[in-house]
Amino acid sequence: MNKAILLIQCPDQKGIVSDVSRFLYSYNGNILEVDQHVDEEMGMFFMRAAWELDSFSLKKDEIASRFEAEIGKKFQMEFKLHFNFPKPKMAVFVSKLSHCLFDILGRHHAGQLEVDIPLVISNHADLKPIVEAFGIPFFYIPVNTSNKDTAEAEQLALLKEHRVDFIVLARYMQVVSAEFIRHFPNRIINIHHSFLPAFVGARPYHAAYERGVKIIGATAHYVTEELDAGPIIEQEVARVRHHNTIPELVQIGQDVEKVTLSKAIKYHLDRKVLTFKNKTIIFY
């Protein structure tokens, strides 16, 4: 089914739901899902509406401008209009750890993810054969302290060439530059291997072990310039015990990481995520 999805944010006022739903109805739209949220502290209104496009009497290309003219302007809305076709294009960045990548490839192969994966980019060549067995091109771009700029330029060229919409860092063990991030604002999803804000930084499982926590976790978030501080999309946890060694924490954690990352990808793909002031609103 061809769907349109509208994500809205604006100062809260009376009549928004009424006007938006009347707009959709007036052009014969069949509303499939509607969610709204009012942040009373900030005085902000957020809304997501999805409707069937086939019977809709506005052409795909007209919708945004008509909506702006009839509704958006009146309420000073920021809005984004998405369609579930053509499928968005997702690049996956990976290093050597395969668990998140394989989880994504498996779901994609099973038809669970409504996305095209035009390429996988890695700073190691290890995972090339299996990625290619799944029918996906693999690009090996080594990264070190001296070539980081050129490596990112090469990555960006590939992303542009394949018209990539968003990027998933599937345990990609490199910090991406602020410059790189500016090309994909709120469109780079990272999986951090801890329950943020606990244990920021490079070795969270070691830190968790040292502190003796009874639960570990993982956090999927949009990448912003400040490391591990971007808007949180999803978090999951798992119970651990005193006898778990660091390698065991890593393994238990990896199961959490892959589930958390895949959920975040799903929310992003379904256009269920709004971001505001470094927080996310997830209409699941």
Add this chain to the structure above:
Amino acid sequence: MNKAILLIQCPDQKGIVSDVSRFLYSYNGNILEVDQHVDEEMGMFFMRAAWELDSFSLKKDEIASRFEAEIGKKFQMEFKLHFNFPKPKMAVFVSKLSHCLFDILGRHHAGQLEVDIPLVISNHADLKPIVEAFGIPFFYIPVNTSNKDTAEAEQLALLKEHRVDFIVLARYMQVVSAEFIRHFPNRIINIHHSFLPAFVGARPYHAAYERGVKIIGATAHYVTEELDAGPIIEQEVARVRHHNTIPELVQIGQDVEKVTLSKAIKYHLDRKVLTFKNKTIIFY
């Protein structure tokens, strides 16, 4: 804040959200929450809308009839209109096990439940002193095989006298009659001490022990004539291990029971529950 809450169900058609939200807006209603659900298999539409009443230009008593005339009739809606005042009145039925009752009393005392508790009814006198310490009248009505009818008549009289809106069976170890249930359709909440539909009946922890399950649970549901088969409101689970004896299963389970029951009470109080064909839609 004075609020009105509207719960709607009707055959699915275009324009319902639009018409309902326009209705609320046209009388100057500030929508606080709106949720909707379409059951595509049944072709049914469900909606919950909450709005501020203070600025609303219809009088409290006019709303239902106006809504029926302007909207309800057109879409063949079944709808219910609720207000968050005066507080609803909840009776609690209990036997000897105190964990669910104390959990409810504690929450009520802490101001977590927007409800009045005019009475607790029990077939045992044990818990009377503590219930009364919480300032709530306690009625001891013994029940046995020979006096069940008169006991229920006595209960019903008390419930009527105290104008009780709904009943919570907080591990009340008696089966209530079909006749009794008819006085409170979808207004009796029971906590069953298993993850239904596994382990219906009287001794679910024993059955769980026998089967060697690794997880046990509890189910809060509306009471219908068929035992343990009413619409499920909430379920929770807890992990158990081979070394847990039946008394330990009971204790672990009781923690699950009280949390599950309290969640169900909250949903019911917040008018977040719709029932249709023995299932619930919970707009949390």
Add this chain to the structure above:
Amino acid sequence: MNKAILLIQCPDQKGIVSDVSRFLYSYNGNILEVDQHVDEEMGMFFMRAAWELDSFSLKKDEIASRFEAEIGKKFQMEFKLHFNFPKPKMAVFVSKLSHCLFDILGRHHAGQLEVDIPLVISNHADLKPIVEAFGIPFFYIPVNTSNKDTAEAEQLALLKEHRVDFIVLARYMQVVSAEFIRHFPNRIINIHHSFLPAFVGARPYHAAYERGVKIIGATAHYVTEELDAGPIIEQEVARVRHHNTIPELVQIGQDVEKVTLSKAIKYHLDRKVLTFKNKTIIFY
């Protein structure tokens, strides 16, 4: 590190732990892990002990007979002695659904499973290319109502040829015969796509949808003659809501299935599972 693992069950008596640990110490064994469980209702004692083999003064082949002579006989023990080398051999049976298989292959590739996978057997050819990309032989053995006996004979021949120790049914959509099971008692692990004993049978997600449960689950169990009734090794659950369609329940459930199955495989591989009277004792 080379390890020996001893699994014991016998009638409960005083002195068992003392005698077993003294036996290990007397031959210079360094105990790594020891767990015990007494089932007071059955009057049974269960124990698992793991120790380093390198410094142990008994030869690998002598241990069982010495233990029987010095300890086992005295306490009427049933015991099994395992070593963590050579790696056990695990066959995976699969149909068309790939999620459990891919999860296993991914973990194996990442070195998480101390097991050899000499072959994957399927009644469909679909997954052959990817299995082979992971370097594992794939055998396509079609099964239908008329050839079931010969298909199982062919499977058994392959399992024998590859000296398979145990079998994982990774959503293998065929019922295996009692005759087949007798070749692998408590050595066939199945994943059932429900929280048993709720929803036995072929379409548990449909049944869960019909009943309107708020939590779904998966159960890994050893296969016995009675369908879906074997000893439960592990169970996991996930929360669902009224708006989840059956396909969504299936997807949410598949995530639970793969995690549950992989945990069960780990327990089995680590020799942490004892079975007694259709229940398991899991020393994790």
Add this chain to the structure above:
Amino acid sequence: MNKAILLIQCPDQKGIVSDVSRFLYSYNGNILEVDQHVDEEMGMFFMRAAWELDSFSLKKDEIASRFEAEIGKKFQMEFKLHFNFPKPKMAVFVSKLSHCLFDILGRHHAGQLEVDIPLVISNHADLKPIVEAFGIPFFYIPVNTSNKDTAEAEQLALLKEHRVDFIVLARYMQVVSAEFIRHFPNRIINIHHSFLPAFVGARPYHAAYERGVKIIGATAHYVTEELDAGPIIEQEVARVRHHNTIPELVQIGQDVEKVTLSKAIKYHLDRKVLTFKNKTIIFY
């Protein structure tokens, strides 16, 4: 059943389990539970053994010295010997928030906690009537910036008078002094209302709201001089969403707090907790 429980820690060596279990057997002890843990990084061995005392041929008062002479000295053990009688005495400190206190009182009333509660101490008088309805003395000791020393002296005198073994801070909103803590080393259990080490300090739910986390938690830990940094006994979490306000986070969190604290109390009472280097080993 009268039980003895032995908690041991010492440098790891061969033969400890063998010697300890032989000791117990030699005096006719029936071992009920035995758990051990080796911290390979620290080279430390930890053990817990529980046995029936009725048939034990050593007198209660002789056990410790005999064990020290026969076993402890040889392995340079630190050990503690506990009995499940007489019941330990637990003091509860509380301020105005009642949820943890009521949970403890409810469990105690239901016979779930093998402990005496000789007194509740509070810096507010609010909860006095209900505590007394449960039959427990309530002491109101106001605390402010100028009287902290004398208040603690008064508290200590009461604790001494009632021969209190350990203290539970059930959302007691005061920081206790280092001097006070020294009277009860690893015998003061606090519930912190966040998933430590995330959100230390006074307003964790506000901080969690600001950061936009998707999961909140609670941490029960022994109190040490460094605030919120003592050994973690138990942690639990709950899922939250973007629409949850801070008061809702508080309520959701309070459910987690009370469950977490009660679990920690249980572990402590069952003598299942060993502490080493600011971490706990929990033999549950």
